[in-house]
Amino acid sequence: MEHIELFFKSIFIDNMVFATFLGMCSYLAVSKKVSTAVGLGAAVIFVLAVTVPVNWLLDQYILQPGALQWLGAEYADYDLSFLSFIMFIATIATMVQLVEIVVEKFSPSLYNSLGIFLPLIAVNCAILGGSLFMQSREIETIGLALNYGVSSGIGWFLAILAIAAIREKIRYSNVPAPLRGLGITFIITGLMAIGFMSFGGMLTGGDDEAKQEETTTAKVEQAKKAEDNKLAENTTTINE
């Protein structure tokens, strides 16, 4: 159940492109044709599926506060989390190179279709973003980390496929000259993002957790109001 929930959540609700704007650069640059978009999308799924679990291991056993405990009790106090950026990006860059070499060796046909996109991916924000969100959302097991990587990759794939199809069609439409190309792509992406927002209620509807959240926000609001009232009282007394 946990897996299914995370799967649909990362594809639709927290879609990388529409909810967090990750990987926009390649999303805009490589979405002119459906065939290239499919290639890049597949490469992103592939690389996310490899890098997120690897970075999860790094995070659990090296970077987190107290993660070095397996080395011995005297290392338990170390907190290396400030190193996460450099560790993650180095892992990603090496994994991308490694994947490229392995794919070239074992599946030349796959290499021919993915090959040119792999180096591009090392600097795609979606990949680093996947690892950073994995860290900040505190994903618990390596299975869930793999699931998160694959499903957010699929979300990205869907987004670039959709925009590429729309851009192929829109070439025959009469778009105002200054909007042609980049401008209209931005606006369409905005509209698509509005569409994807409607998935927001998908997993919270009738859920106990959602109700709890509501009550907590209500409490917070009440507390805020109380504070405001106090402030107002204070100011009035000062004025008097």
Place this chain on the structure above:
Amino acid sequence: MGLLSKKDAKLITDPLADNNPITIQVLGICSALAITAQLKASIVMSLSVLFVMGVGNVVISLIRNIIPSKIRIIVQLTVVAALVIIVDQVLKAYAYSLSKELSVFIGLIITNCIIMGRFEAFALANGPWRSFLDGIGNALGYAVILVIVGFFRELLGSGTLLGIKVLGDPIEKTGLYALGYENNGFMLLSPMALIVVGIIIWVQRSRNKDLIED
């Protein structure tokens, strides 16, 4: 400008408008969109990028002749990551709530395409001083768009600028709100960032016909 020759000054002024990194070169969009719901966050983000780009361009330009070209991407990423860690630690120390708000997006400066793009296109082929100017110019061009988007989204979305209620108080119905004005909460949601940038591109290209794509 006594300090800068005409050619050098162009390095700074060009990216501000006709060669803007976001609207023309299509670089660095990810972070530009995600954190612009408030003006303050946009400004902090711009300053961070300014620092990373200025220093990073100089460093890359200084070591450009000793980097083997095969591993240059990893070298560049390491340099940027080190600079971004500095920015992140400084923000965590002096502006903790803001750094929480920017969450992963400070980290994502590492893969901000502007930085890698300018390293590849400029710093690898030019001296440190010119690279520094190019970095500052492009970061300012990035900042201009971020501040414009942040300004409109915060003004129309929550009626404030930098947290100051410029349009009056929505609860006590003062200022504009007395006339029945309402905040457009939709501006705070992510899709509007895309549409605002789309409109900026539209305005810019209608004013300068050379930029129109066919």
